Amino acid sequence: MQGEITKPLITTQTAEGEIDLRAKKRPGEMIVQGFLFFCGAVSILTTVGIVFVLFEEALVFFRDPAVSLVEFFTKTMWQPKIGAFGIFPLLLATLLTSIIGMMVALPLGVAIAIYLSEYATPRNRSILKPVLEILAGVPTVVYGFFALSFVTPILRDAIGKDTVDLFNMASAGLVIGILILPLVASMSEDALSAVPRSLREAAYGLGATRLETALKIVVPAALSGLGAAFIVAISRAVGETMVVAIAAGSGPRNFASWGDAFKNLALFNPFKSGETMTGHIVRISGGDLSYNSIDYTSIFAIALMLFVITLTLNIISQQIVRRYRMRY
Amino acid sequence: MEDSRLKMENGSYPEGRELQRFVDRRQLTGQIWKTVFLGATAIGIIALMALLYNVINESFGYVAWQNTVEPAALLREHYGDASAPATLEEAPRADKVAMLKANISKGRARALAETKALEERTDAELVQLLTDEVVKPRIAATWTLVESIFDKPAIEEAALQIPNSTLEFRNWVNRSFIASPQSSKPEYAGVRTAIIGSLWVTFIAFLFSVPLGVGAAIYLEEYGGSSRAAQIIETNINNLAGVPSIIYGMLGLAVFVRAFEALTSGRIFGVVDPTTANGRTVLSAGLTLGLLILPLIIINAREAIRAVPNSLREAGYGLGATKWQTIRAHVLPNAIPGIMTGVILAVSRALGETAPLVVIGASTFIVIDPNSPFSKFTTLPIQIYQWTSRPQPEFQHLAAAAIVVLLVLLLAMNATAILLRNKYRRSY
Structure with a gap:
C-alpha cells in the first residue's frame, strides 16, 4: 500500500536491470480463496435453506382454513x-x-x-x-x-x-x-x-x-x-x-x-x-x-x-x- | 458421603481406633461406588452384546419347508397310481411339460411360452419351473439360533405338526440373499438392489460433500482466521451438526425432490425414464445425505489441518511459495490421512442413515437395480426398516440378515479408517 509513495524502497538494481519487489497480483490465488469461501458458505446456504423451506411450508399449513x-x-x-x-x-x-x-x-x-x-x-x-x-x-x-x-x-x-x-x-x-x-x-x-x-x-x-x-x-x-x-x-x-x-x-x-x-x-x-x-x-x-x-x-x-x-x-x-x- | 467429615467430640478430633474406623468407612464407600461405576460400564458393554446377540440369533436357525403341492401328489395325479416315477427329475420331458401345463393358468403358460416355448426347454429348466410354479416350496415356520441349538427336540416335534414339512438349518445371510433382488416372498427375497442403491447414494454423497467439506475446512483454518465471516460459518456449522437428520430429509424433499425436480429426475439432461419417480432418485438422496454429512466432514477435516505444525507453513513461505502453493504442497498432503479418516466415518454415517431417505421417498419395493443417478432406489437401512415393520417372523429374519450385511459393510469401512489412522499417524 505504501508502495506508490516510497517507490525506491521496493525495487532493486541488479545487473539485469530494475526488479520490482512489490507483491504481484495473483488472480489464481484469489480464485482459489473465492472458491474456498464458497465452500464455507454452502453451510450457511444449508441453514438458510432449512429455515426457508420449513417456514414456507408451515406458513401454507397455518393459512389453511382448517387449521388455527x-x-x-x-x-x-x-x-x-x-x-x-x-x-x-x-x-x-x-x-x-x-x-x-x-x-x-x-x-x-x-x-x-x-x-x-x-x-x-x-x-x-x-x-x-x-x-x-x-x-x-x-x-x-x-x-x-x-x-x-x-x-x-x-x-x-x-x-x-x-x-x-x-x-x-x-x-x-x-x-x-x-x-x-x-x-x-x-x-x-x-x-x-x-x-x-x-x-x-x-x-x-x-x-x-x-x-x-x-x-x-x-x-x-x-x-x-x-x-x-x-x-x-x-x-x-x-x-x-x-x-x-x-x-x-x-x-x-x-x-x-x-x-x-x-x-x-x-x-x-x-x-x-x-x-x-x-x-x-x-x-x-x-x-x-x-x-x-x-x-x-x-x-x-x-x-x-x-x-x-x-x-x-x-x-x-x-x-x-x-x-x-x-x-x- | 455425609459423614466424610470428621466430627469433633468434646473439643477434639477422635484418634486411634475411632479414626481408623472413620477412614475404613470412607474407603468402603469408595469401593462400593467404584463397583457401581464399573457396573454402569458393564451395562454399556452388555447392551452392545445384547444387540449383536439379537441380530445373530435371528440370522440363523431352523426353518420348516412345506410344499404347496407335493411332487409325489403331482406325479400321482398325472400317471395314476401305478407307474409313477419316484421324482420329478425322472419323469420324461413330455410328461413334465404336460404336468406344467395342467397346473398353471393359461395366461401364465402363455407368458412363459413367450420367453421360450415350453417344449424347447431343457429338463433342468422344466424341473426348476415345476418347482417354482407348481410345487412352490415355502417356509412354514422359523426358529431362532438359540432355539435351534438348545431346543432341537421341541422344534422337531413342532415340525411334525406341519404336514409334509422338512426341517432345514437356514443361514439367512446366504449367497442368494445377497445376490437376489427384493421379493414379496421371504424365501426368495434378497438385498442386491438395496446394496447397489446404498452404494450409489453414498457415492454421490461422497462426491458432493468431500470437496465442499475439505474446501470449507481449508477456508476456516487457513484463510478465515478470526474474521466475522469465518466466525459466522463456524457457529453455523456447529448448529448444523446438531440438526436432527430427519430435518435434512424435509430439506431434501422440498428442494431436491420438488423444486429441482427437473434436475434430479434427469429431465434437463434428456433422460426420459418412465420409472423415475418425480425426482425421488439416487441423486436427490445422495445430495441430501451429502448435506447431512457436510458438517461432520468439515469438523474432522479442520482438526486434521490444525494438526499440521506451523513450521511446515513457515518453511513454505520462507521459500517464497504463495499461500495456496503452501497449502497444496505441504499442508494438505500432511493432513490427508486425518481428513480421510474423518471422511470414512462421515460416509459410514451416510450409509446407515434411514430417516431422511424415507422422508424424501425412497422406493420401498423395487426389483430393478439402480443404474444411473436418476434411478429409483432403495437402500439397505430402508430395506431393514421395511422388513422390521412387517409382522411375519420370516421378515424379522430377513431384517436381521440385512443388518448383518450392513454391519459388515460398516465394520469394513471403520476398520479401513483405523488402519489409515495408524499407518499414517505422524508425530511432529
Whole structure:
C-alpha cells in the first residue's frame, strides 16, 4: 500500500536491470480463496435453506382454513382426517420417549465417564472406548430392530402382555437411552478429563479418597461440560427417528379433551403406544404424498417445531460451555 | 458421603481406633461406588452384546419347508397310481411339460411360452419351473439360533405338526440373499438392489460433500482466521451438526425432490425414464445425505489441518511459495490421512442413515437395480426398516440378515479408517 509513495524502497538494481519487489497480483490465488469461501458458505446456504423451506411450508399449513394456530398449540388431538391439528399428542410422545431415554443415559453415561476418567487403567480405557465408539456407530434403524424384537418381548414377559402393548414408548425410550449413552459418556468424559491433574493431586494430598476426589473436586469443576453434554443428549433424543418409528407405534395418542388426557394419568402411561413428532413425519412421508395435501404441509409445521426445539437446546448447550467454562 | 467429615467430640478430633474406623468407612464407600461405576460400564458393554446377540440369533436357525403341492401328489395325479416315477427329475420331458401345463393358468403358460416355448426347454429348466410354479416350496415356520441349538427336540416335534414339512438349518445371510433382488416372498427375497442403491447414494454423497467439506475446512483454518465471516460459518456449522437428520430429509424433499425436480429426475439432461419417480432418485438422496454429512466432514477435516505444525507453513513461505502453493504442497498432503479418516466415518454415517431417505421417498419395493443417478432406489437401512415393520417372523429374519450385511459393510469401512489412522499417524 505504501508502495506508490516510497517507490525506491521496493525495487532493486541488479545487473539485469530494475526488479520490482512489490507483491504481484495473483488472480489464481484469489480464485482459489473465492472458491474456498464458497465452500464455507454452502453451510450457511444449508441453514438458510432449512429455515426457508420449513417456514414456507408451515406458513401454507397455518393459512389453511382448517387449521388455527391457537388450536395447534392447545388442542389435544392430532387427526388430519377430521381436521384436528393439535400438536400435543405428538409432543407428549416425544417428551415421554426422551425422558425415559435420558433416565437411562444420564446416570449410566456419567458413571461410565467417571469410571473411564478417574478409575480405569490406560489398558482398560483402550478396550472400553472402542466399545462405546462401536455403539455410537451402529445405525439407528438397527436400534429400532433391537427395540422391537428384543426389548419389547422382554418388557412384555416381565410386566405382562396386558399392560405392555406390542408397540410401546417404554421400549423405544429405553433403546433411545442406549443409543445416546455413548454420546453422554464420551462428552462427559471429555469434560472430566479437561479438569487439570493438579486439582486431583491436591485433593489426594489432603487425604481424600478417589471417590471423594471424583465427586467433590472433579465433577463440580467439570459441571459446565457435563451440563452441555446432557442438553446435547436431550436434543439428540428428541430428534431420534427410526427407533420410535419402528417400536413406539403408528398413530398419535389422542385425547378428546384435556380432562380426558389427565384422567387416570393416561397420558403418561409409557406402556401404551404413541407417535412422536419424528415418527409421524416418517409415517406420513413414507406413503404416497401429494404436494398439495394438508398432510404434506403439516409435516413441515411439525418439523419446524422440532427444529426450533433442537436448535434452542443446542444453543443453550453452547452458551453453557462458553459462559461457565473454567479456564485453568 | 455425609459423614466424610470428621466430627469433633468434646473439643477434639477422635484418634486411634475411632479414626481408623472413620477412614475404613470412607474407603468402603469408595469401593462400593467404584463397583457401581464399573457396573454402569458393564451395562454399556452388555447392551452392545445384547444387540449383536439379537441380530445373530435371528440370522440363523431352523426353518420348516412345506410344499404347496407335493411332487409325489403331482406325479400321482398325472400317471395314476401305478407307474409313477419316484421324482420329478425322472419323469420324461413330455410328461413334465404336460404336468406344467395342467397346473398353471393359461395366461401364465402363455407368458412363459413367450420367453421360450415350453417344449424347447431343457429338463433342468422344466424341473426348476415345476418347482417354482407348481410345487412352490415355502417356509412354514422359523426358529431362532438359540432355539435351534438348545431346543432341537421341541422344534422337531413342532415340525411334525406341519404336514409334509422338512426341517432345514437356514443361514439367512446366504449367497442368494445377497445376490437376489427384493421379493414379496421371504424365501426368495434378497438385498442386491438395496446394496447397489446404498452404494450409489453414498457415492454421490461422497462426491458432493468431500470437496465442499475439505474446501470449507481449508477456508476456516487457513484463510478465515478470526474474521466475522469465518466466525459466522463456524457457529453455523456447529448448529448444523446438531440438526436432527430427519430435518435434512424435509430439506431434501422440498428442494431436491420438488423444486429441482427437473434436475434430479434427469429431465434437463434428456433422460426420459418412465420409472423415475418425480425426482425421488439416487441423486436427490445422495445430495441430501451429502448435506447431512457436510458438517461432520468439515469438523474432522479442520482438526486434521490444525494438526499440521506451523513450521511446515513457515518453511513454505520462507521459500517464497504463495499461500495456496503452501497449502497444496505441504499442508494438505500432511493432513490427508486425518481428513480421510474423518471422511470414512462421515460416509459410514451416510450409509446407515434411514430417516431422511424415507422422508424424501425412497422406493420401498423395487426389483430393478439402480443404474444411473436418476434411478429409483432403495437402500439397505430402508430395506431393514421395511422388513422390521412387517409382522411375519420370516421378515424379522430377513431384517436381521440385512443388518448383518450392513454391519459388515460398516465394520469394513471403520476398520479401513483405523488402519489409515495408524499407518499414517505422524508425530511432529
